[in-house]
Amino acid sequence: MMELRQLRAGYGEHMVLDGIDLALRPGEVLALLGPNGSGKSTLIRAALGLLPLAGGQVLIDGADAAALTPRQRAQKAAYLPQTRPVPNITALRMVLHGRFPHLTYPRRFRQEDYAAAMAALEQADAACLARRSMPELSGGQRQRVYLAMALAQDAPTLFLDEPTAFLDVSHQLEVGRLAGQLARQGKAVVLVLHDLPLALSTADRLAVLKGGRLLAVDGPEALCADGILNSVFGIELGRVMTDRGWRYYYL
Numbered sequence: 591m592m593e594l595r596q597l598r599a600g601y602g603e604h605m606v607l608d609g610i611d612l613a614l615r616p617g618e619v620l621a622l623l624g625p626n627g628s629g630k631s632t633l634i635r636a637a638l639g640l641l642p643l644a645g646g647q648v649l650i651d652g653a654d655a656a657a658l659t660p661r662q663r664a665q666k667a668a669y670l671p672q673t674r675p676v677p678n679i680t681a682l683r684m685v686l687h688g689r690f691p692h693l694t695y696p697r698r699f700r701q702e703d704y705a706a707a708m709a710a711l712e713q714a715d716a717a718c719l720a721r722r723s724m725p726e727l728s729g730g731q732r733q734r735v736y737l738a739m740a741l742a743q744d745a746p747t748l749f750l751d752e753p754t755a756f757l758d759v760s761h762q763l764e765v766g767r768l769a770g771q772l773a774r775q776g777k778a779v780v781l782v783l784h785d786l787p788l789a790l791s792t793a794d795r796l797a798v799l800k801g802g803r804l805l806a807v808d809g810p811e812a813l814c815a816d817g818i819l820n821s822v823f824g825i826e827l828g829r830v831m832t833d834r835g836w837r838y839y840y841l
């Protein structure tokens with residue numbers, strides 16, 4: 591389990607995050623919400639060790655993550671960033687990159703790495719793209735391949751920064767369902783989503799960031815009843831009970 595304790599981080603003199611305390615629990619989907627520039631991606635990068643901490647600690651299974659090598663950290667947490675370069679390789683080759691943290695000398699992909707990459711492509715509904723080259727894919731197809739790469743890493747914690755970007759509505763909903771499945775397999779899944787109704791119907795807990803501070807961490811019903819999302823985003827959320835539980839909408 592990963593825990594952030596009194597985390598402070600930023601860029602040079604510009605401090606973005608201040609006093610973040612957050613536990614990423616196995617078996618749970620946590621949605622990270624906040625307006626543009628509130629610090630969501632910065633929080634993820636700091637948690638992953640991609641950005642130096644100005645204070646506080648990241649604990650992984652109770653131990654300070656600063657003592658881990660990048661390879662050990664990559665075995666603990668996978669990351670789908672908002673943007674990525676587009677190398678001229680096939681989708682399968684791209685997804686195999688997710689297996690790097692598991693390779694031992696002489697760093698050749700084994701049969702099990704190909705099997706894990708193909709299984710991840712299937713989970714992301716991208717198996718049919720395996721032989722296509724990355725530059726020739728559409729934005730949404732590419733996003734599904736990057737998602738597969740993060741899944742192929744098979745880490746207990748998964749950070750997906752705007753995983754629904756570029757996706758059509760059916761694949762957006764599919765990402766929500768997949769996050770739930772991964773959590774039921776015992777993973778801690780952190781999703782950055784701008785679609786609040788999707789976040790509220792997908793996540794077990796939601797963390798609301800504003801100006802680099804965590805304003806609330808709670809379940810969807812409590813958070814919606816509290817009205818904090820309305821005030822942070824300047825919107826009005828409504829909800830209706832359906833045979834699949836609460837569904838949320840913008841008024």
Ligand SMILES: Nc1ncnc2c1ncn2[C@@H]1O[C@H](COP(=O)(O)OP(=O)(O)OP(=O)(O)O)[C@@H](O)[C@H]1O
Binds near residue numbers: 606624625627629633
């Ligand atoms: N590489 C960087 N160098 C300097 N400042 C940065 C850098 N990346 C982000 N920032 C600043 O840090 C703050 C938080 O940015 P961050 O990307 O974490 O926000 P976010 O909540 O993920 O936003 P969005 O919803 O737009 O993706 C912003 O003020 C941004 O301008």
